[in-house]
Amino acid sequence: MLRDEDIELVKSEVNMRMLAEHFGIHVNRAGQALCPFHEDKRPSLKVHSGYLDHDGYYCWACGAGGTIFNFVMDYCNLDFEAAVKYVAAAFGIRITEEQELSPEEKSKIAHQHRMRELNAELDTMYLKALSALAEKIQFYENLKQVVEPFEGLFCWLCNQLPVLQWQWEELYEEIYGQKGMMRHG
Structure with missing residues (x-):
């Protein structure tokens, strides 16, 4: 059973922007991101990164919204208590609950954390490959303008x-598919 003090401790240490980035969701300077709860091509998720009462998220397109715990509950399909434990474990916050996490819960959290890390690395590799192809295409286009x-x-x-353009489009489709979002994660 979680204590209210534990929940408040986690809320005071982790804001929504930190949590979104933990899950590999890029939040721009305006606090907007692609919503992971529906097919989103343009950022419709507003991330409020204040603390406590002013912290949370809201999607203008699908209506998803709530606190950091609601986000984890929806994104990871967990109940409230498991979501609080997940956030605490993911950000190294020690909570003094009466029961420790079960080995199964610890294993699940560790597995999810590792998968998120691997997906973030994969995202970086894919985006670097797309960028390199785009640069090569631009270089060839520029060179074509100056040769006879x-x-x-x-x-x-x-x-x-x-x-090259076909390769770029194929790689883009492989990464983003029809939804405009990374296929893994």
Whole structure:
């Protein structure tokens, strides 16, 4: 059983922005992000990163909203007590509840945490690959503008550009799919 003091301690130590970034959700400077609860192509999730009463999230598109604990409950499919324990464990906050986490709960939290870390690394690798392809396409486009039309290099560039653009589009689809969100996680 959790004590109210434990819940308040966790709320005072972790804000919604920290929690969103823990789950690999990029929050821009305006406090907006892609909502993980529906197909979102433009940021519709507003993240309030104050503490205590002014902390939480709200999606203008799907209506999802609440506290850091509501977010974890919905995102990880946990009950309230497990959500509080998850946040405490994920951010290294010691709570003095009467019962310790069961080995099964500890294992589940550790597994979820590791999966989030791996997904964040995978996101970074995919985005670097997309960026490198985009830079190569831009370089070829710029080079095409300065070489003489119909010379060997010009023709080679004209042949390479559609292939690179196709590769970029395929990689983009592999990463984001039709939903416009990372497929894993």
